[in-house]
Amino acid sequence: MKIGFDNEKYLKMQSEHIMERIKKFDNKLYLEFGGKLFDDYHAARVLPGFAADSKLQMLMQLADQAEIVMVVSADDIERNKIRADLGITYDKDVIRLIEEFRSRNLYVGSVVLSMYANQHSANVFQKRLENMGIKVYHHYMIPGYPTNVPYIVSEEGFGKNDYIETSRPLVVVTAPGPGSGKMCTCLSQLYHEHQRGVRAGYAKFETFPIWNLPLDHPVNLAYEAATADLSDVNMIDPYHLKAYGITTVNYNRDVEIFPVLNAMFMKIFGTSPYASPTDMGVNMVGNCIIDDDACREASHQEIIRRYYNALGGVADGSHEQSELVQLELLMSKEGLSVTDRHPVAPALERAARTGAPAVAIELADGTIITGKTGDLLGASAAALMNSLKYLAEIRKEEKVLSPESLEPIQTLKTNYLGSKNPRLHTDEMLIALSANAAKNADAALVLEQLPKLTGAQVHSSVLLSMQDKKVFKKLRCDVTTEPKSI
Numbered sequence: 056m057k058i059g060f061d062n063e064k065y066l067k068m069q070s071e072h073i074m075e076r077i078k079k080f081d082n083k084l085y086l087e088f089g090g091k092l093f094d095d096y097h098a099a100r101v102l103p104g105f106a107a108d109s110k111l112q113m114l115m116q117l118a119d120q121a122e123i124v125m126v127v128s129a130d131d132i133e134r135n136k137i138r139a140d141l142g143i144t145y146d147k148d149v150i151r152l153i154e155e156f157r158s159r160n161l162y163v164g165s166v167v168l169s170m171y172a173n174q175h176s177a178n179v180f181q182k183r184l185e186n187m188g189i190k191v192y193h194h195y196m197i198p199g200y201p202t203n204v205p206y207i208v209s210e211e212g213f214g215k216n217d218y219i220e221t222s223r224p225l226v227v228v229t230a231p232g233p234g235s236g237k238m239c240t241c242l243s244q245l246y247h248e249h250q251r252g253v254r255a256g257y258a259k260f261e262t263f264p265i266w267n268l269p270l271d272h273p274v275n276l277a278y279e280a281a282t283a284d285l286s287d288v289n290m291i292d293p294y295h296l297k298a299y300g301i302t303t304v305n306y307n308r309d310v311e312i313f314p315v316l317n318a319m320f321m322k323i324f325g326t327s328p329y330a331s332p333t334d335m336g337v338n339m340v341g342n343c344i345i346d347d348d349a350c351r352e353a354s355h356q357e358i359i360r361r362y363y364n365a366l367g368g369v370a371d372g373s374h375e376q377s378e379l380v381q382l383e384l385l386m387s388k389e390g391l392s393v394t395d396r397h398p399v400a401p402a403l404e405r406a407a408r409t410g411a412p413a414v415a416i417e418l419a420d421g422t423i424i425t426g427k428t429g430d431l432l433g434a435s436a437a438a439l440m441n442s443l444k445y446l447a448e449i450r451k452e453e454k455v456l457s458p459e460s461l462e463p464i465q466t467l468k469t470n471y472l473g474s475k476n477p478r479l480h481t482d483e484m485l486i487a488l489s490a491n492a493a494k495n496a497d498a499a500l501v502l503e504q505l506p507k508l509t510g511a512q513v514h515s516s517v518l519l520s521m522q523d524k525k526v527f528k529k530l531r532c533d534v535t536t537e538p539k540s541i
Contacts, residue, residue, distance in 0.1 A: 056419070056510065059349030060340075061106035070116045073258075076337055077120075077224050079328070080256030084247065085241040086337070088229040089261040093155060098262050100533065101277045101354045102344065106409070108263075115159055115228065115471045121225040122164040123156055126194075128234045129168045131178035138232055146180045148231040153189065164221055165190040169236030172196070192217035194243060201239075201315045201359055208322040213246040215483055223536035242319055256328065259264050259335045260310075264289045266333050267301045267341040274344075276319040276385055280316070280361040282306075283381040284374065295331035303333040305509065356512075357397045358385055365534035367518060370538035396535065399516040401425050403537070405517035412541055414438035417512040428478065431461050435515065435523040436484040442511070446504035447497070455497045456487055508532055517541050 077084040090098075091112050099107045106112065114121060122436050128136075131145045138148050155164050157400055168177050171193040181191045194216040198208050217275040219240075225450050226244070229238045241257050246413035264280035275289050292305040294313060309332040316335075320327040329335050344350055360380040368374025386392075393399050401423050405413035412430035414435050418424065426438025444451060464483055468474040479487065485502075492499040509531040517539045519527075527534045 056103045056353065057346055057349035058104040059346035059353065060102040061343045061345045062104055062106050062109055065105070065109060065339060065343040066113050066116060067276070068342060069113045069211045069337075070226055070340050072337055073117065073225065074120070075255065076258050081254045082150065082224045083221075083226070083253055083255040084224065085226045085228055085244050085255060087237045087241050087257070087259045089237070089259065090263075092229060093264065094150075095275075096531075097281055097357070098340075098471045100360075101274050101347055101350065101357050102201070102340070103353050104345075110260075111159065114161060115226060118161055120157075120223055121227055122162045122221055122223040123227045123229060124167060124219060124221070124240065125152065125163065126169055126228060126230045126240045127168045129171045129174045131232075131235070132168075132180050132276060133174040133176045135176075137358050139277075143487045145231045145235075146176075150183075150187075152229075152231065153187070162223070164223075164226075165192055165219055165239050167194055167217075167219065167236070167476055169194045169240065170196050170326060184310075185442075190220070192219050194240060197239075204315065204318045204322055208246060208319055214250075216243045218247040218251075220243055223418075226232075242316075242323075246323050251471070254324065256339050260337050262340055264304045264306055264340040265304060266336060266338060268304065268344075270304050271388075273358070273389065275353045275363075276389065276434075277354040277357040278306075278409060280358045280382055280385055283361065283365065283378045285384075286377070286381070292331050292333045300331035303331075305332045305336075309335075316354050350399050353540040354392055355389060356396060358382070358389065359391055359393060360533055360535055362386055363393070364394075367400065367536055368540045370518070395408050396512070397421075399421055399535070400510050402514045402516050405439050412515065412517040414513065414515045416508075417432065418442060419507065419510060430483060431456075431458060431478055431518075432476060433463075433476075433478040433523070434517075435481050435519060437528070439481050439508075439512070439526075440484060440501075442508065443501045443504045446507050447500045449497055449501065455495070455501055456491060457483070462485055480522040485526070505530060510539040512534070 094107050095416045096107050098105045119369040127145055127149050138145060156163050166189055168191060169382050185193050197207050197212045228241050230237050235334050243256055245255050264275040268275055270289055270291060279289055288308055289304055292303045292310060295301060295303045296491055313332045355475050365374045365379045367381050369376055369379050386434045398417045402413050402415035405425045405427055409427045412434040413425060413427050415423055415425045416438050425436060426434050426441050429437055441451060461479060462480060464487060465477040469477050488498050488502050492502055511532045513527055513532045513534040515536040
């Protein structure tokens with residue numbers, strides 16, 4: 056894949072721009088940090104060259120100036136809400152994030168429990184945080200939020216929230232997931248700071264949509280594809296167009312909430328520092344694209360992947376039909392077909408020839424390797440093995456794992472664990488490789504190729520097992536499947 060994004064330029068430009076924004080206020084900026092800090096793989100996919108932890112790297116450049124405030128809804132803790140991509144509850148993710156920040160010498164000042172109503176689970180979580188030396192503050196549900204501005208911006212509204220004590224000019228407000236209350240926390244702090252004679256500022260850091268790319272640019276359309284389940288849409292910022300005569304892109308929720316935010320700024324300060332939702336943002340990503348064609352193609356591929364994900368989700372009941380319809384419209388708008396995803400046709404052709412499930416993997420050099428269902432290995436394990444042998448420059452015909460070495464695993468599966476399928480999944484195949492690596496030089500060499508699979512494109516002619524999906528995800532492969540069971 057061609058590089059389309061200058062990550063070093065981005066880190067420098069983004070950190071400088073945030074420092075400039077801090078200076079426009081009383082050396083205190085509350086920065087609402089949207090999206091993922093550690094693992095922004097969507098951005099890395101649609102902007103080839105963007106490092107998945109770029110936001111974190113940028114924060115590390117500002118480490119002396121910044122402190123982090125984590126926000127989590129007490130209701131989400133009480134309900135044991137799970138972060139879908141990681142499969143862990145929000146309270147555990149807050150702990151994980153705090154430990155990640157601290158390991159990189161980033162200062163975590165406090166945690167805010169939003170929507171606090173003395174929930175038992177939230178109180179237990181608070182004690183755990185305090186035992187870690189983390190300050191905990193309570194923010195409450197405000198009746199009429201966000202539309203009843205006179206009540207919200209008063210002693211009965213924001214005034215009831217705890218004032219968060221901060222010590223650095225840049226306060227990064229982040230959360231384990233959407234709906235945690237980041238924006239409300241920032242605005243509450245503006246109110247409290249103003250009551251203390253400090254004219255603090257607010258800004259928003261969202262990577263997508265990219266404000267200075269066209270509305271119908273594939274990078275922005277790929278963001279619509281990523282948020283199809285939320286029914287979000289990109290739109291021209293009408294406030295920016297009216298104020299400056301310049302066309303910029305924002306998304307519907309920020310445009311819809313801006314009049315309310317503007318009214319809050321007016322109520323707190325007597326004037327508003329911003330004329331549009333675009334003004335509130337500090338995102339410099341659009342200025343660091345160096346190969347527009349590469350980013351367009353990468354975004355088209357992301358749209359197709361999202362379509363396949365929704366297609367399978369509708370089949371298993373985890374996605375709504377409306378999401379699929381929205382993605383079909385995006386596919387049609389860009390003139391995309393599933394066959395524009397390179398491994399799709401080879402996987403389907405191999406499956407048609409063999410009459411059994413097949414998998415195709417596109418490697419970084421563009422080579423496509425296939426695997427079929429056999430007596431010893433499932434299609435995913437076969438494709439993975441064939442890909443690793445190709446990368447290790449071992450002939451396809453040469454056996455790295457003998458049938459004799461696999462037989463004990465098959466016996467364990469069928470005779471003792473009750474499996475009807477004797478074929479090895481990807482995880483079982485990799486364990487077998489590891490067991491043979493000490494005495495088998497080829498097995499060791501094949502295992503050494505695993506890091507080269509990062510970014511590989513995988514397509515299966517059938518829905519994958521949970522084991523195979525987990526292995527491909529851990530290898531950082533992008534997987535799509537046909538919505539068919541075996």
